[in-house]
Amino acid sequence: MMKKIMIKKAGPKDAGIVYEITREAFKKYAQDLEQPQAVEALRDTRDDILRDIREKTVLIGYLNGQPAGSVRFEVIGDVARITRFGVKLMAQGRGVGSALIGAVETMCREMGLKAILLHTSARMFPLVRFYYGQGFFVHSTTTDRGYIRALMVLELNGETDIDYAKYLG
Numbered sequence: 293m294m295k296k297i298m299i300k301k302a303g304p305k306d307a308g309i310v311y312e313i314t315r316e317a318f319k320k321y322a323q324d325l326e327q328p329q330a331v332e333a334l335r336d337t338r339d340d341i342l343r344d345i346r347e348k349t350v351l352i353g354y355l356n357g358q359p360a361g362s363v364r365f366e367v368i369g370d371v372a373r374i375t376r377f378g379v380k381l382m383a384q385g386r387g388v389g390s391a392l393i394g395a396v397e398t399m400c401r402e403m404g405l406k407a408i409l410l411h412t413s414a415r416m417f418p419l420v421r422f423y424y425g426q427g428f429f430v431h432s433t434t435t436d437r438g439y440i441r442a443l444m445v446l447e448l449n450g451e452t453d454i455d456y457a458k459y460l461g
Contacts, residue, residue: 298354
């Protein structure tokens with residue numbers, strides 16, 4: 293069976309879908325991290341997601357018609373910051389994550405942004421490898437959440453002298 297991936301922008305009625313995807317993906321992240329208390333995404337409520345749908349861009353990836361992944365990002369100045377990105381376990385390795393990141397990249401390029409930023413655990417090789425495969429690189433690391441997080445950057449216009457710290461709040 294040929295896989296069909298579709299990306300759509302989330303609306304308020306999709307908050308439950310985004311909630312379920314986020315819970316499943318970040319439970320696995322917390323399990324692999326062995327620090328569930330450090331994973332803020334697991335504290336997201338449906339109200340938090342509704343607020344993100346209003347204030348940020350939230351995309352849902354569908355695999356063969358079934359919700360399979362989601363990503364949230366916000367524009368800060370001339371960069372985008374991904375704040376939540378997850379793919380259901382059954383869809384991992386099937387192109388949904390790449391399609392979601394590709395959609396974010398396309399939107400950000402259309403907006404004329406300079407870069408896309410996100411944090412991920414520096415110790416989770418499969419995640420770091422995935423982001424490298426999407427064109428990101430490790431800019432720096434931090435331990436502000438109690439584990440080593442890598443700041444991953446995808447530069448969109450070749451500009452390399454950006455002070456990324458000012459976008460992290």
